[in-house]
Amino acid sequence: MASYAVIGLGRFGMTVATILAETGMEVLAIDKDQALVDAISGKVTQAICINSTDEEALRNLNLDEMDAVILGIGSNIEESILTAAILKKIGVGMIHAKVENELHGRILELIGVQKILLPEKIVGTQLAKTLSSRNILEYTTLTTGLGVMELLAPPEFVGKTLQELALPTTRKINIIAIKYNYLTVSDEGHNLIEQRINDMPGANDIINEGDILVLMGKTKDLDNLVDDLA
Amino acid sequence: MASYAVIGLGRFGMTVATILAETGMEVLAIDKDQALVDAISGKVTQAICINSTDEEALRNLNLDEMDAVILGIGSNIEESILTAAILKKIGVGMIHAKVENELHGRILELIGVQKILLPEKIVGTQLAKTLSSRNILEYTTLTTGLGVMELLAPPEFVGKTLQELALPTTRKINIIAIKYNYLTVSDEGHNLIEQRINDMPGANDIINEGDILVLMGKTKDLDNLVDDLA
Numbered sequence: 001m002a003s004y005a006v007i008g009l010g011r012f013g014m015t016v017a018t019i020l021a022e023t024g025m026e027v028l029a030i031d032k033d034q035a036l037v038d039a040i041s042g043k044v045t046q047a048i049c050i051n052s053t054d055e056e057a058l059r060n061l062n063l064d065e066m067d068a069v070i071l072g073i074g075s076n077i078e079e080s081i082l083t084a085a086i087l088k089k090i091g092v093g094m095i096h097a098k099v100e101n102e103l104h105g106r107i108l109e110l111i112g113v114q115k116i117l118l119p120e121k122i123v124g125t126q127l128a129k130t131l132s133s134r135n136i137l138e139y140t141t142l143t144t145g146l147g148v149m150e151l152l153a154p155p156e157f158v159g160k161t162l163q164e165l166a167l168p169t170t171r172k173i174n175i176i177a178i179k180y181n182y183l184t185v186s187d188e189g190h191n192l193i194e195q196r197i198n199d200m201p202g203a204n205d206i207i208n209e210g211d212i213l214v215l216m217g218k219t220k221d222l223d224n225l226v227d228d229l230a
Numbered sequence: 231m232a233s234y235a236v237i238g239l240g241r242f243g244m245t246v247a248t249i250l251a252e253t254g255m256e257v258l259a260i261d262k263d264q265a266l267v268d269a270i271s272g273k274v275t276q277a278i279c280i281n282s283t284d285e286e287a288l289r290n291l292n293l294d295e296m297d298a299v300i301l302g303i304g305s306n307i308e309e310s311i312l313t314a315a316i317l318k319k320i321g322v323g324m325i326h327a328k329v330e331n332e333l334h335g336r337i338l339e340l341i342g343v344q345k346i347l348l349p350e351k352i353v354g355t356q357l358a359k360t361l362s363s364r365n366i367l368e369y370t371t372l373t374t375g376l377g378v379m380e381l382l383a384p385p386e387f388v389g390k391t392l393q394e395l396a397l398p399t400t401r402k403i404n405i406i407a408i409k410y411n412y413l414t415v416s417d418e419g420h421n422l423i424e425q426r427i428n429d430m431p432g433a434n435d436i437i438n439e440g441d442i443l444v445l446m447g448k449t450k451d452l453d454n455l456v457d458d459l460a
């Protein structure tokens with residue numbers, strides 16, 4: 001079973017530690033605030049109250065044997081930087097750190113932290129992409145350059161089959177699912193509209209108005225499609 | 231063309247305003263800090279320096295005609311709450327707001343803000359899901375209950391065809407792409423490993439060790455798969 005240490009139990013660190021523990025991972029939670037340590041101690045493998053800038057205290061925890069250390073100290077930038085430097089010194093392999101701003105991120109990168117996360121920027125980017133096209137209901141990028149987008153079927157797609165659109169060949173984009181409205185009748189005889197998912201769309205499936213297309217492809221190919229439709 | 235107002239140009243608001251403008255949207259950027267207004271004024275349709283708690287000033291901006299208002303005030307919680315209340319009063323239809331904590335979010339919800347975003351929690355959840363299975367390289371949830379996951383092919387899948395695995399029928403999960411390592415030879419005759427994507431996996435495709443499977447399905451079905459593989 002994988003094991004993780006989470007240093008700093010603010011909004012970010014507490015979320016990470018709690019969900020990792022819920023999915024059955026071994027979690028060591030660390031914070032200098034005793035009340036936060038007490039709040040989490042029943043949910044994780046171990047919770048201890050130490051100051052992470054105390055090198056001796058960190059050395060005794062065998063953090064270098066963990067799968068990763070998650071550093072969730074934000075507004076105390078100096079404490080975050082000092083802690084990261086100590087973690088690298090004692091041989092921790094993989095560090096994921098939340099940062100306060102770009103400069104904080106740059107410093108941690110230079111120290112050797114592998115994954116830098118600026119929550120406001122990540123969430124701001126995703127919201128802007130989703131808003132930038134009223135047809136886009138959701139736009140998500142995966143780390144490896146692939147993206148998934150939920151797009152309200154644009155007029156130029158309506159009435160066409162997947163074969164006619166030929167998105168995979170013309171645009172290197174796949175329609176991986178189609179959400180459509182299905183008219184049924186309730187037990188009491190009322191008309192009901194249910195949203196259903198066709199998760200194995202075939203070449204002869206026709207796109208109707210109001211359908212939501214779940215598209216997958218490289219982010220640059222998805223962005224090109226959005227630009228052309230705008 | 232869609233039009234948006236962004237109130238508060240911190241890390242979140244500045245990101246949203248800049249990307250919306252880059253994708254060609256009409257953007258009105260607002261902040262009480264003149265330096266931030268000056269910094270963005272060349273990139274957006276209009277940038278003005280006002281205090282968003284000044285009801286008269288907000289009334290003159292026709293914000294109710296915008297497609298949405300994005301509220302990016304965080305640490306000044308009272309200013310955020312007062313601004314949201316004024317926006318609802320002057321008839322703004324759609325508000326997306328970043329919040330500082332759960333309580334701040336709860337209050338804005340009661341005022342009528344439609345989309346509440348707590349960046350630390352969103353990013354913390356995504357990191358924890360990605361870490362909780364060493365096989366998961368990426369786990370992303372779309373708002374509508376669908377999820378996409380990049381999973382290192384688990385041992386029990388290796389050597390099997392997609393037909394044999396029958397994920398769509400047994401687990402309601404689709405393999406929408408397979409990333410695999412392709413051995414080629416460079417111009418100078420060296421062995422090279424390239425990562426390629428098979429974005430139209432067929433029933434007879436075989437899963438090899440080291441393949442990365444891009445899976446799509448309802449988040450509960452993806453979570454079940456992860457639990458069973460753990």
Ligand SMILES: Nc1ncnc2c1ncn2[C@@H]1O[C@H](COP(=O)(O)OP(=O)(O)OP(=O)(O)O)[C@@H](O)[C@H]1O
Nearest residue numbers: 008009010011012031032051052073074075076079
């Ligand atoms: N040197 C330290 N050793 C241990 N814990 C620390 C140290 N410095 C800060 N912390 C803890 O880390 C947590 C988060 O720190 P901080 O307040 O700096 O970040 P934050 O950006 O506000 O966090 P979040 O955004 O996740 O709420 C707090 O619970 C704090 O007690």
Ligand SMILES: Nc1ncnc2c1ncn2[C@@H]1O[C@H](COP(=O)(O)OP(=O)(O)OP(=O)(O)O)[C@@H](O)[C@H]1O
Nearest residue numbers: 238239240241242261262281282303304305306309
């Ligand atoms: N009443 C107000 N009117 C206009 N702008 C405001 C008002 N209150 C705060 N702002 C601006 O909103 C921006 C973000 O505010 P604040 O510092 O409260 O949030 P934050 O959580 O630190 O932001 P972020 O996390 O996005 O960096 C700042 O640029 C600030 O000048």
